[in-house]
Amino acid sequence: MTAEIIDGKAIAATIREEIRQEVAAMQAAHGRVPGLATVLVGARKDSETYVRMKKKACAEVGIASFGHELPADISQDELLAVVEGLNADPAVHGILVQLPLPDHIDDEAVLAAISLEKDVDGFHPLNIGRLSMKRRDPLFVPCTPKGCIELLDRSGIEISGRNAVVLGRSNIVGLPVAMLLLHRNATLTVCHSRTADLPAMVRQADILIAAVGRAEMVKGDWIKPGAAVIDVGVNAIDDANDPRGYRLVGDVAFDEAREVAGAITPVPGGVGPMTIAMLLRNTTDAAVRAFGG
Numbered sequence: 001m002t003a004e005i006i007d008g009k010a011i012a013a014t015i016r017e018e019i020r021q022e023v024a025a026m027q028a029a030h031g032r033v034p035g036l037a038t039v040l041v042g043a044r045k046d047s048e049t050y051v052r053m054k055k056k057a058c059a060e061v062g063i064a065s066f067g068h069e070l071p072a073d074i075s076q077d078e079l080l081a082v083v084e085g086l087n088a089d090p091a092v093h094g095i096l097v098q099l100p101l102p103d104h105i106d107d108e109a110v111l112a113a114i115s116l117e118k119d120v121d122g123f124h125p126l127n128i129g130r131l132s133m134k135r136r137d138p139l140f141v142p143c144t145p146k147g148c149i150e151l152l153d154r155s156g157i158e159i160s161g162r163n164a165v166v167l168g169r170s171n172i173v174g175l176p177v178a179m180l181l182l183h184r185n186a187t188l189t190v191c192h193s194r195t196a197d198l199p200a201m202v203r204q205a206d207i208l209i210a211a212v213g214r215a216e217m218v219k220g221d222w223i224k225p226g227a228a229v230i231d232v233g234v235n236a237i238d239d240a241n242d243p244r245g246y247r248l249v250g251d252v253a254f255d256e257a258r259e260v261a262g263a264i265t266p267v268p269g270g271v272g273p274m275t276i277a278m279l280l281r282n283t284t285d286a287a288v289r290a291f292g293g
């Protein structure tokens with residue numbers, strides 16, 4: 001079997017066009033557009049790239065973006081003051097604090113300071129708490145997990161009643177995506193570094209979400225024939241043939257897995273573009289609420 005490739009780039013482009021039209025309609029109806037504040041602390045190259053991609057995506061759909069580039073040695077109080085200022089700014093409907101933050105900053109305190117109505121990353125403890133409960137919808141769902149579910153839905157992959165295995169238990173991806181799958185009536189297994197016989201567990205998966213951050217860890221013979229494989233990993237590995245000196249690979253050994261799976265996301269071009277599309281979705285939803293529907 002050769003798997004169907006789930007083209008995250010194309011699906012994200014469709015979603016972005018849907019949002020562009022909504023934003024144009026908002027502009028016509030209210031004379032206002034959604035606004036996203038991005039907060040970048042320090043000069044990590046990957047974070048700079050992601051924030052730049054987010055601002056560009058905002059511009060393409062008509063969302064206003066307000067960039068705050070702050071020094072790596074900013075104090076926690078100073079950063080909290082920036083967040084408070086954005087909470088009070090009526091032009092800002094969503095606040096994105098790019099992670100990870102420098103070690104001297106307590107990221108939980110910063111995420112908890114974001115107004116619930118502007119928490120477009122969905123990382124506020126109350127939003128996460130609501131995500132973990134039945135029938136208590138959070139105001140926002142974290143972007144990468146939401147993007148994984150959207151990829152399954154838009155590819156016509158049934159979730160209810162299927163065995164879903166989540167590899168990884170991070171706050172950003174593993175735990176929230178596990179909750180979303182459970183809410184959609186999947187039978188859920190969460191695997192991690194202490195799981196015994198990982199290949200055997202993964203082989204149970206009708207739907208596999210790989211989010212461990214280890215390059216090509218999941219081998220082809222770990223995959224159940226016909227499974228849907230959503231690869232969240234974005235890992236740089238050395239490649240002398242690439243002009244950048246590296247290339248990006250996922251957590252799944254793609255060439256092996258595509259011979260066994262029914263459907264699979266590539267890296268790059270799978271989940272990554274969906275993360276940004278879902279941020280635009282959440283920001284637009286925040287503005288709709290702020291404008292009164």
Ligand SMILES: Nc1nc2c(c(=O)[nH]1)N[C@@H](CN(C=O)c1ccc(C(=O)N[C@@H](CCC(=O)O)C(=O)O)cc1)CN2
Nearest residue numbers: 050097098099100121143144234268269270272273275
């Ligand atoms: N506040 C947040 N911080 C972080 C999040 C997040 O959702 N909110 N997620 C990640 C990084 N991330 C967004 O911030 C992100 C990662 C990857 C991509 C993406 O489109 N990747 C491309 C490849 C890009 C490249 O060539 O370098 C792909 O997979 O096709 C977008 C966003 C951590 N921090």
